[in-house]
Amino acid sequence: MSTVTTIKEKMDLLAAKADQLAPVRQAALKAFNNFGLPAPKHEEWKYTRIGNVFNLPLQWAPDQVDAVTAEDLKPFLLPGHEEANVLVFVNGVYASALSVIRSASIECMSLEAAMDSGYAELVAANLGHSGKYLTDGINALSTASLRGGVFLTVKRSKDAEHPLFVYNITDARQVNMLSQPRVLLHLAENAGLQMMETYGTIGSQESFTNQVMEVVVEKDARFEYYKIQNDAAHASQVSTTHIRQTGKSFVHAVTISLNGAIVRNNLNLVMEAEYCDSHMYGLYCMQGKSHIDNHTIVDNVMPHCESNEFYKGIMGDASTGVFNGKIFVRQDAQKTNAFQSNKNVLISDDASVNTKPQLEIFADDVKCSHGCTIGRLDEDGIFYLRSRGIPDQVAKSLLLHSFAMDILEQIKPEPLRNYVDRLVSERLAYEME
Amino acid sequence: MNDGLSTIEKTIASDYKYGFTSDLEAESAPKGLNEDIIRFISAKKNEPGWLLEWRLKAYRHWLTMTEPNWANVNYPKVDFQDVIYYSAPKQRVKPNSLDEVDPELLRTFEKLGISMAEQKRLTGVAVDAVIDSVSVGTSFKEELAELGIIFCSMSEAVQEHPELIKKYLGSVVPMTDNFYSALNSAVFTDGSFCYIPKGVRCPMELSTYFRINAENTGQFERTLIVADESSYVSYLEGCTAPMRDENQLHAAVVELIALDHAEIKYSTVQNWYPGDKDGKGGIYNFVTKRGICQGAHSKISWTQVETGSAVTWKYPSCILKGDYSVGEFYSVAVTNHHQQADTGTKMIHLGKNTRSRIVSKGISAGVSQNSYRGLVSVSKNAANARNFSQCDSLLLGDRCGAHTFPYIEVKNSSAQVEHEATTSKIGEDQIFYCNQRGIDTETAVALIVNGFAKEVMNQLPMEFAVEAQKLLAITLEGSVG
Numbered sequence: 001m002s003t004v005t006t007i008k009e010k011m012d013l014l015a016a017k018a019d020q021l022a023p024v025r026q027a028a029l030k031a032f033n034n035f036g037l038p039a040p041k042h043e044e045w046k047y048t049r050i051g052n053v054f055n056l057p058l059q060w061a062p063d064q065v066d067a068v069t070a071e072d073l074k075p076f077l078l079p080g081h082e083e084a085n086v087l088v089f090v091n092g093v094y095a096s097a098l099s100v101i102r103s104a105s106i107e108c109m110s111l112e113a114a115m116d117s118g119y120a121e122l123v124a125a126n127l128g129h130s131g132k133y134l135t136d137g138i139n140a141l142s143t144a145s146l147r148g149g150v151f152l153t154v155k156r157s158k159d160a161e162h163p164l165f166v167y168n169i170t171d172a173r174q175v176n177m178l179s180q181p182r183v184l185l186h187l188a189e190n191a192g193l194q195m196m197e198t199y200g201t202i203g204s205q206e207s208f209t210n211q212v213m214e215v216v217v218e219k220d221a222r223f224e225y226y227k228i229q230n231d232a233a234h235a236s237q238v239s240t241t242h243i244r245q246t247g248k249s250f251v252h253a254v255t256i257s258l259n260g261a262i263v264r265n266n267l268n269l270v271m272e273a274e275y276c277d278s279h280m281y282g283l284y285c286m287q288g289k290s291h292i293d294n295h296t297i298v299d300n301v302m303p304h305c306e307s308n309e310f311y312k313g314i315m316g317d318a319s320t321g322v323f324n325g326k327i328f329v330r331q332d333a334q335k336t337n338a339f340q341s342n343k344n345v346l347i348s349d350d351a352s353v354n355t356k357p358q359l360e361i362f363a364d365d366v367k368c369s370h371g372c373t374i375g376r377l378d379e380d381g382i383f384y385l386r387s388r389g390i391p392d393q394v395a396k397s398l399l400l401h402s403f404a405m406d407i408l409e410q411i412k413p414e415p416l417r418n419y420v421d422r423l424v425s426e427r428l429a430y431e432m433e
Numbered sequence: 434m435n436d437g438l439s440t441i442e443k444t445i446a447s448d449y450k451y452g453f454t455s456d457l458e459a460e461s462a463p464k465g466l467n468e469d470i471i472r473f474i475s476a477k478k479n480e481p482g483w484l485l486e487w488r489l490k491a492y493r494h495w496l497t498m499t500e501p502n503w504a505n506v507n508y509p510k511v512d513f514q515d516v517i518y519y520s521a522p523k524q525r526v527k528p529n530s531l532d533e534v535d536p537e538l539l540r541t542f543e544k545l546g547i548s549m550a551e552q553k554r555l556t557g558v559a560v561d562a563v564i565d566s567v568s569v570g571t572s573f574k575e576e577l578a579e580l581g582i583i584f585c586s587m588s589e590a591v592q593e594h595p596e597l598i599k600k601y602l603g604s605v606v607p608m609t610d611n612f613y614s615a616l617n618s619a620v621f622t623d624g625s626f627c628y629i630p631k632g633v634r635c636p637m638e639l640s641t642y643f644r645i646n647a648e649n650t651g652q653f654e655r656t657l658i659v660a661d662e663s664s665y666v667s668y669l670e671g672c673t674a675p676m677r678d679e680n681q682l683h684a685a686v687v688e689l690i691a692l693d694h695a696e697i698k699y700s701t702v703q704n705w706y707p708g709d710k711d712g713k714g715g716i717y718n719f720v721t722k723r724g725i726c727q728g729a730h731s732k733i734s735w736t737q738v739e740t741g742s743a744v745t746w747k748y749p750s751c752i753l754k755g756d757y758s759v760g761e762f763y764s765v766a767v768t769n770h771h772q773q774a775d776t777g778t779k780m781i782h783l784g785k786n787t788r789s790r791i792v793s794k795g796i797s798a799g800v801s802q803n804s805y806r807g808l809v810s811v812s813k814n815a816a817n818a819r820n821f822s823q824c825d826s827l828l829l830g831d832r833c834g835a836h837t838f839p840y841i842e843v844k845n846s847s848a849q850v851e852h853e854a855t856t857s858k859i860g861e862d863q864i865f866y867c868n869q870r871g872i873d874t875e876t877a878v879a880l881i882v883n884g885f886a887k888e889v890m891n892q893l894p895m896e897f898a899v900e901a902q903k904l905l906a907i908t909l910e911g912s913v914g
Contacts, residue, residue, distance in 0.1 A: 043503070331832065346846035349813075357852065359837040364828035364858040371853040374843045 003058045004037065007178070010060045011144045020115035021146050024128050028143030035137040044136060047322040047354045048264055048293045053208050053236050059175040061091035063148070067171050068202065070098060076167055076200035078228065079415035084165040089181035091171055092209070093148030105158035105191070111184065114151035119186070123151060126216050127184055130242035133268050133297055138238050142180050142212040149182030159192035163413070166197040168211060170235065173203030183213040187221035189247065194224040196416060201235040206261070209237035219247025219273070226411060229257040230423060233288055236262040243268065248275040254410050256420055257284040257292050258427060264293040271298070271305045282311035283407035285427050286319035293322035300333040312407050313344040314400055315351035323355040325370065331362045340370040345377060345403060397428045462519035468492065471619055474519045478588050481595060491608035491618035498612045504775040505804040505836055508717065508744045511682050518620045518653070583628040584639055587655050590626035597628055601659055605688040605725045605752070613684040614721040617653045621686070624655035629664035638894050640669040654685040660695035662728065667698040669897055685720045693728030693755065700893055702901050705741035712771025715743025722749035726758030734761040735778065736892040738901040743772060748806065750779035753787035760789040763889040767905060768801030768833070777807035782815040791822035794886050797833035804836040811848040818848040826856040827885050
């Protein structure tokens with residue numbers, strides 16, 4: 001039986017389940033049947049053949065999560081783990097035994113429970129909101145498969161004392177695994193949260209992680225978000241982060257992609273209030289046959305917002321990179337300032353980059369600009385270093401490292417920055433061998 | 434900014450200045466499209482069998498295609514059976530001089546301010562004027578013939594230079610390329626053909642004026658320019674169409690071929706009827722323009738000033754096949770009222786050390802939508818390719834839109850590709866700066882818009898730049914001088 005048929009069967013079963021999430025699942029299932037998997041002609045999937053992932057026999061994740069132990073988790077731990085709030089997903093299902101919430105200001109519950117809590121209205125309004133922006137079968141697949149998801153809220157006027165670490169672990173020791181972690185995160189008025197997220201595949205089978213995280217940031221809240229993607233070379237993922245700024249708020253997002261088979265990131269920022277301030281940074285540094293695709297949407301709905309987007313890429317071996325940055329400025333969003341920049345360096349003849357920075361502007365009193373470059377290392381720079389006795393490989397590695405620095409500097413917590421910096425340095429040293 | 438607003442109001446209120454109809458008796462084919470119509474067109478034009486076959490093949494392919502809908506434009510679908518595919522002015526004998534040309538026709542040109550007689554005398558431009566699909570007057574032909582330059586209508590070229598037509602027609606834009614090029618290949622009625630022999634530098638700017646005249650005739654022009662080794666030609670295309678209520682379809686195909694060391698400079702000023710201020714009427718301009726730099730060190734340069742048409746769908750492109758070849762694209766697109774423009778270019782880098790440059794300026798006013806859509810592609814073997822793209826948008830009014838869709842695909846590590854785009858409106862401080870120096874708001878807007886478009890206007894040949902500025906002024910009347 002093909003993967004798609006299996007998935008459909010499982011989703012039908014889920015849709016028939018009469019729980020609080022049933023209406024959401026059913027609507028998404030309808031959408032999935034309508035869209036199907038993205039065909040190569042799908043404009044948003046033009047350069048990323050995600051359909052191929054489903055040619056594998058992918059296993060529908062079991063409900064049990066005890067196959068993965070704290071010991072298995074160790075190789076993926078990020079610095080500061082001991083002090084952090086930890087959320088672990090095993091094959092897309094929340095693993096409470098491995099997770100811990102230390103901050104009193106954070107409330108954590110299953111999505112099903114949230115539907116019965118005082119947050120029901122908030123959850124109903126935001127769960128699946130990303131589907132309004134991502135009209136394709138992949139997003140619908142996640143929503144139609146809602147299971148083992150988590151709702152988190154940071155209480156009003158509180159800074160979470162500890163950062164939140166999210167580990168998306170896939171157990172591919174026996175079979176090729178389909179993992180679909182789902183989080184709905186809420187930052188109440190004047191709340192603050194620092195969040196780090198990473199992905200790990202255990203075992204040598206292939207895995208596909210279809211993650212959706214929806215975030216609601218209310219008035220005066222501050223959200224810092226770091227995504228570190230350094231999964232195995234046989235692990236693919238579509239990672240969607242959909243952020244709604246419903247009040248004047250601050251968002252700072254950094255995405256670091258270092259490894260994976262097919263890595264697709266959808267980062268959406270919907271600015272629904274005046275005076276929102278958002279920053280999105282990304283660094284992708286790929287090797288082998290990795291494919292990295294960063295799709296971002298900045299939707300300026302209300303006036304006086306400012307967004308800043310800066311993505312950099314270093315493409316080695318036969319890796320392929322895709323960048324598509326959309327900026328929408330709606331008719332009422334006067335006085336918007338939106339900037340976007342994408343810079344790429346190709347360090348191998350087999351690497352390629354496709355980029356499409358896209359502006360759609362319906363208001364006149366705005367300042368919007370985008371720029372993108374694709375090039376190679378500056379020969380004068382290499383010559384300068386070599387003339388001072390620095391070997392060729394080291395010189396190149398130095399220059400690339402300084403190229404990456406612009407983004408690395410945006411990682412505010414020092415331990416994490418040092419950790420990522422080390423990963424990048426190792427990578428660049430490898431690339432230059 | 435009250436003044437500024439009233440300026441825009443005035444802009445929106447301005448009417449199309451070139452809307453008039455000349456009463457020329459036309460001989461037309463019945464409405465609709467089928468193989469018989471194509472045979473009729475082919476027979477009317479006394480074409481050889483292979484061309485008829487080619488047309489029919491294109492038509493059969495067209496039947497299998499569907500209208501593209503990816504462009505950022507909205508318009509009621511065209512009923513292809515409700516179009517007259519052939520309409521010739523009823524003037525059977527070819528004129529030897531301008532005196533023999535229908536005086537009504539000459540007056541049409543005069544209203545456009547491009548009186549042929551004056552142009553001939555003052556500017557030395559050779560004009561091959563096309564009204565409703567048939568070439569009616571060709572000037573300076575002998576002078577060009579002395580240099581071996583062939584510049585004639587497509588129908589004439591089919592009769593007199595079949596070997597060149599057979600070799601190059603459809604070689605850059607295959608008839609199967611897209612929906613509109615297939616349609617054009619099936620039903621094209623006339624157009625211009627130009628051949629510059631080896632080592633010849635064309636001493637004057639070649640020019641064609643297209644005008645859509647009879648009611649409900651789609652205009653399907655076919656232009657083919659071949660520049661042989663080490664030759665140079667500058668070609669001007671200008672278009673205006675009279676006022677009509679029903680939407681008219683225009684689907685032209687332009688092919689350029691530059692061999693070793695050759696250079697082609699192609700300039701367009703397009704000012705077709707954009708529809709009235711309520712978005713009624715106007716021309717649909719679905720044009721396929723493509724040039725190939727076939728030889729080493731060849732160069733193709735597109736310059737366009739797009740002020741007209743209700744809907745524009747146009748991407749003049751360069752295939753940079755020869756090593757060291759250069760492609761350029763300079764564009765000013767102005768949209769007002771309900772106009773929609775989706776325009777840009779494709780630069781396909783195939784050869785080594787190829788370079789391209791894109792400068793696109795979009796100006797939107799009223800409730801119009803203006804999109805830049807471009808592709809820069811560097812293939813695996815295109816070592817040391819270099820591209821620079823710049824697309825800027827200027828918004829006049831708070832209900833118009835400016836969009837940018839640049840696609841950049843690079844498969845070679847030695848490539849250097851840069852793209853930048855900005856969107857802004859005219860700053861209040863800029864206006865204030867001018868006001869402060871005694872320049873009224875209207876003149877200030879004119880100054881700023883002109884400055885914004887200068888980089889592209891500078892690329893136009895002198896004779897054309899004057900007209901282009903006039904057109905810019907008409908389109909944005911009240912805003913510009």
